[in-house]
Structure formats: C-alpha cells, structure tokens
Amino acid sequence: MESLGNVIMYVIIALTIIVFSVLAVTTKKILRSATYLLFVLLATAAIYFQMDYEFLGATQIAVYAGGIVVLFVFAIMLTHKPGEDAAPLTSNKRILGLTACGLGVILCGVALFGFAKFASKSLPSMDDFTIDKLGQALLSTDKFGYLLPFEAVSVLLLACIIGGVVIARKR
Amino acid sequence: MDLTLLMYIVPSLIMFGCGVYGFITRKNMIAMLISLELMLNSVDINFVVFNRYLFPAQHEGMFFTLFAIAIAAAETAVAIAIIINVYRLAKNVDINQITKMKF
Numbered sequence: 001m002e003s004l005g006n007v008i009m010y011v012i013i014a015l016t017i018i019v020f021s022v023l024a025v026t027t028k029k030i031l032r033s034a035t036y037l038l039f040v041l042l043a044t045a046a047i048y049f050q051m052d053y054e055f056l057g058a059t060q061i062a063v064y065a066g067g068i069v070v071l072f073v074f075a076i077m078l079t080h081k082p083g084e085d086a087a088p089l090t091s092n093k094r095i096l097g098l099t100a101c102g103l104g105v106i107l108c109g110v111a112l113f114g115f116a117k118f119a120s121k122s123l124p125s126m127d128d129f130t131i132d133k134l135g136q137a138l139l140s141t142d143k144f145g146y147l148l149p150f151e152a153v154s155v156l157l158l159a160c161i162i163g164g165v166v167i168a169r170k171r
Numbered sequence: 172m173d174l175t176l177l178m179y180i181v182p183s184l185i186m187f188g189c190g191v192y193g194f195i196t197r198k199n200m201i202a203m204l205i206s207l208e209l210m211l212n213s214v215d216i217n218f219v220v221f222n223r224y225l226f227p228a229q230h231e232g233m234f235f236t237l238f239a240i241a242i243a244a245a246e247t248a249v250a251i252a253i254i255i256n257v258y259r260l261a262k263n264v265d266i267n268q269i270t271k272m273k274f
Binding site for chain 1: 172173174175176177178179180181182183184185186187188189190191192193195196197198199201202204205206208209212215216219220223224227228229230231233234236237238240241242243244245247248249251252253254255256258259263264267
C-alpha cells in the first residue's frame, strides 16, 4: 500500500510526461518544443527520485535539463536568421508517422499487458544506496565494478569535444 | 492503491511513441533531434524501473542509465555541431532542401 502523497505525485508525473511529450512533437513553434522537452525531462527526474535513485535524478536534471536543453536553445537561436520570426514547424508524412507510432505502441502494449501478472508487483524495499557505494562501484575492477566503462566514457567525451570543435569552427 | 511496474512503463511507452511520430513527421533537423531525445529518455526510464522493481539488490540498470545519459549528451553536442555547420553552408536546416549529399 502506497502513501497518498506518492500516488498523487505519480499521477502528476504521468500526466506531465504524456501531455508534454505529445505537445513537444505536435507544436508549431520550435522554441516551445524545446520547452516542452524540458518539462518531460524534469518529470523523468522526478521518476528517478521516486525510485530512490537520488544521484541519478540529480544527474538527469544537471545534464539533461541544465545542459542539453540549453544547447538546444542555443542551436535554435543560431540556426535562424536574426531579426526574423522563426519559420513555423511543418509536418509531412503524417499518416506514415501515425501508423508507425500506433503500430509500435499497440504491439508493445499488447506484449506488456500479456505480462501484466508478472509486472504487477508493488515497489520492493531497497537497502540505502548511498553515494559512497556508487563511487566505489564506479572506480572498482571487481565483479560489479565499472572502471572500464567509466574510462571509456571519459575518452568518448574527449573525442566528442575535439569533434565538436573541428566540425563547428569557422573556416 | 499500489504503484506497479506497469504504471511506470505505460507513460514511457507513450513517450517513445511520440518520439517515433516526431522523428518521422518533422522536417526541421533540430525538431528531429528533440524527438530522438524523447526516445532515448523513455529507454532510460525503462532501465531504471525494471532494475528497481525486479532486481532491487543490484544496480546494473541504474549504472547503465548513468552511462547512457553521458553518451546522449555527447551525441547531442556532436549532432548540434553538425547542424550548425549545415546551416552555415546551406542557410537552412530543412531536410527537404538539403539534398546535395544525395546521389
């Protein structure tokens, strides 16, 4: 049995995700689309907080809401002619899009509700996942250690910085 | 009322469907990238929710999501660099008008 506050929180999160993700792909203004994406990302961070993964929620807010959305806004500003209103977003191939989306959602939905018995257990308790356990796991080479992916990500980010500078610099 | 696994998967499924729809119908490259972010984000939710509900003693899904967020940030940065470069060369980011690389 969940507490009433959790249930209300869940309803708000689910409604936010559904409404704003539909709006983000149907709105006519691109800056609004980026703003709706921000709301969806914040609701996702709220899901992570509900799952007791506080560090992951903080990362989601810092990297996605703080980094990627700002990057999107900068890109939108840089790819429009100054002094003009942004051209409205138009859509084509609506029927193809609706068919692909509808078929995918129905297929996955049928598969999900086929496993409804398996998927209908309530939230199990988890021992406290503190930040020092996370740090130990990230930098250890044991069975559940993540040193190799951690270093691989740092090399990837370096390559990405160099690539971004090389691609976007003025010639 | 219990909050079950299914109740978290359904919003994530709808988010993924919106991402697919936007990726197919949008013509602006940045709007397509926004749809792509929606899809990536729904997959991250699935990892965390399955990890938390089915295997609460381990944290593999959580670590996978952590690395997926880092890689998604890198991918977005490079994609936006490419889009800005395309805008400099072609003066727009509409995929129907950028046809020079087609053969």
